[in-house]
Amino acid sequence: MLNNCSNCGHENAKDSLFCESCGQKLVGEKTSKECHKCHHLNEEDALFCESCGCRLDEEIVEETSYCPYCHQINDSEAQFCEHCGQPLTINPEIEKQGIYDEPLNHVIPETVIETQEVTAPRKPMSKKKKISIAILGVIVIALGGTYAFLDKKYSKENQIEAIIVAIKDEDSEFIAKNIVSDDPSLSTTASDVKPMLKLFDDNKENVTNLKSALEANSEYLGLSLEQTGKTALFFPHYELKVTPVYTNVVSNMADSTIKMNGKKIIETDSDNYSKKIGPLLIGKYTFDASIKGKDETIKESYTLLPGDTTQVDMGFVTVTIPIRSNVEDATVLMDDKEVGKLTDGKLEVGPILWSGHASFQLVKKSKDGELKSEVKELNNEDVNRDGGTTNTIELNFQTADKYEVSEGLKSFYNRFEQSVVSSNNYNADDFAKAFYIDGSKNPAFKGINDYISWCRDRSASDEYSGVDFSIVVKSVEPMTNNRYKVNYTVTYHTTYPSKTNKSKRVEGFDYSNVVVQLEMNDKKDITDFKFVDMGDGGQKVSDNHANE
Structure with a gap:
């Protein structure tokens, strides 16, 4: 016979105690056995109350061992419950207090069998409590992670590194915000910090030395590290502590204006002026002075450091x-x-x-x-x-003298000597390019070229042997850095074949106002020599064949 659920009507097995559909406790057809203690109706064959665990049948209980904790039946000779492992013998004190008669979830026995401590089963944790604990755990982890991050971010080492990076980058705004001094009158604006940053920029070794000093809690160039408070309540905040600088500015001129880094700081009123200025940050400063009504100015650079007694001398x-x-x-x-x-x-x-x-x-x-x-x-x-x-x-002009000009003329006349002989090659354009500005277009070249051609014709007909020259430079006048006006004398020594029965002919010519262009290297070696103008073209001053 089926056991129908009174709650949902589902048909369950005959011996089911709870509905397999909705979980409702089922009531069978068997007669009930009432608990004499809590009056709960139990199954007819139940030995213990399913509500409070009280013994329902004295005769059956006496023949068995009943567990006061899980309410299960054990063998009469058993010492411990074969279902839950708890001792079946109750401590007299617990039995006297009747604790074991309480429902299982309230039983918290102190001792069992003299020294054994027994802990009552815990109630299952509610979903709300689990969520609360989980949220609390997330918060704790987040706070721990945030603290670890901030602890690293605001560590002493990182704060020193931030100061050093700002100095390297010449970040005057950052340094100005992270600088402190015992002198309240010291100005530490971004503009005031710039001379200090220039000092470090001019000497990179100073940056390395400062970092080492700060890490070692020591001082360098009057700079040290000082804790000035807390960041985010927990972390020490460090700033760059500076020792202020003072110096004397002196001048030997009244009515002069003295500026420091372009800003007027002093107007002198005597020829023996002295004034102490400061406090200033360490650094490299530029001072300049001018006198009223005069164009003269003086400019000096000074590196100001703590303890330095050097005066800023702006005397004229x-x-x-x-x-x-x-x-x-x-x-x-x-x-x-x-x-x-x-x-x-x-x-x-x-x-x-x-x-x-x-x-x-x-x-x-x-x-x-x-x-x-x-x-x-x-x-x-x-x-x-x-x-x-x-x-x-x-102050000397880097110009050619008579010797250099003479060497340039010799290079021209040596080429001339080779060109008049018909057996030697001669190209008029090459000759002109080598020795005349504008080459063959130079008007002075035509006369020379005509003479060379006449000589070559006579040489070819065996009427002429050749010519050599001797040169004497009389004066050299620089015109520009590579052009000169030259006066010189050249002597022609012409020879003839023996069959002509002519003796050597010696002719002297004076050249005046000849303009040449002469280039030299650093060793004063001639790299280029050209005629710009042949001046008066040369005047014959002597000839041993004049009477022939």
């Missing part, structure tokens, strides 16, 4: 500068401005206010062009500031 110096040259007359330029003319190759420039630097050059102008000397520089180390004297400045 009056100097006289001697100029000497290898030319007798030329215009002398100082800083591209004319300051005088040479007389017999000499000029004394000054006395002038020394500004710390000056450049000198000679210029010689003519209708043919402009000749310039090399530029010579004069700096502070060249000046005796106490005596107002300097070394002599030599």
